[in-house]
Amino acid sequence: MTQIHTETYGQGPVLVMIHGWAMHSGVWREFARRLAGHCQVICVDLPGHGRSEAIAPYTLRQVSDALLKAIPVPKFTLLGWSLGATVAMDMADRYPERVKRLIVLAGNPHFVDKQDWPGVKADVLDGFAELLKGDVQQTLVRFLALQVNGLSHGKQLLQTLKLAMQECPPPRSEVLLAGLRILKTSDMREFMLSNRLPVSMIVGDKDMLIPPASGLLLRRLNPGIDLHLLESAGHAPFLSHAEQLISVIGPMV
Template identity: 35%
Template sequence: MNLYFDTLGRGDDVVWLHGWAMNGAVWRDSVSGLVDEACHHLVDLPGHGRSGTDEALSLAMMVDALDAAFPYPVHVVGWSLGGAVAAAWAARSPDKLRSLTLVASSPCFMQRPDWRSAMPEKTLAQFAASLQDDWRGTLKRFISLQAMGDDAARAVARRLGDELFEHGEPGLAALSEGLAILRDTDLRADIGRLTLPVLLQFGDRDTLTPLPAGAWLAQALPQAELIVHRSAAHVPFISHRDAFVSAQRRFLASI
């Protein structure tokens, strides 16, 4: 498949992966503060934005598409679902990734008996069911949930809403398959094998990927640094843009 991405800046290659239902445009403001220091590729994941596909979405299929589009070593930044894709890519092709940044992401997005720092199964099931009746309303509710608890909740929700359809409307099948990936993904057994430098950027008010998930990753990853953005929810790169960019700049410069 043809993977769509915008490229900004010059220098070392940094690949940016967005979350469920969104597109690469969500990163534009953050990347604008880094264009003088690297070459940034703002990807539309398969089934999202302008990266249309007739294939069923899966974590493996997304990794295949990225591996083909970027056959050279890159730094990768992944938010939420994009973080899971990035971690799976790092586990499968360790020679391809120079560093990994996980933003409000998790190795396991749905609660399990031995994993409580995630969304309840009921919440994901409700979103999956409501997609069929009112997918636009479902996306608006999901955006509200991502911003909930943040000091800048209204501004964050407004920004995400403005960028939601910037690269076109998502397909219903891709949305449903993306939720299934969030429901089924559990990378905990693979995380400890990642030996590359990792930056973790989390908000302490995130209800979708709670901070204990970030703390778990910091313990499980041998070269991880955890940055906690106070009073931020699920989208710290919007609500705490300057602090997010500063941490990202310092991390990339250290490698």
């Protein structure tokens, strides 16, 4: 079985949190500790990220299955951020008996822009894939910079993200490329429009990767979705809007 690293904080109802592309659980350790005042928080490292072993083939289904096997409780609230949100949607879709509520943080069921769906331009992901063939570290720094671009405290947030990322060696390039493929090819829209689990979406109105329009469109198509738009927040609101985010998430668990 693939060795998946987890970090656990607090006691009570369980919230499982899955980080985003190229990161690891350390990126939101401080946020998790604060959130642990409301519940037990279990942070998991995606395969090949942080302190978790890689898997092959690196597909969305394989990633989801590896994480589910590592979660020690039968039922939990599930929060996924960015790439982690795509994984969380897949887990909730295929294993709804284990998920009490799904929280999509800065995620999009169809990450890439289409004529009928707002998302990031495909050439942005293709550009990162091309850059990974050269300097992995510089590519990751550019990705982090995109997450805080245009924010009033962007430089400070970028430094925080850099320090968190540097806690562990970066994922291997093949793992990073596989993660980009998952973002580029996954389509969880049918699930988000038809599932019966409680679902909440949290999106920053200044997110450069997740257009707020995607959340608004989802809620229009499925009024049962609980949507929260965070004012002046980018792609990492757990750093810039921690208290506001905790006040939203805490009562959901």
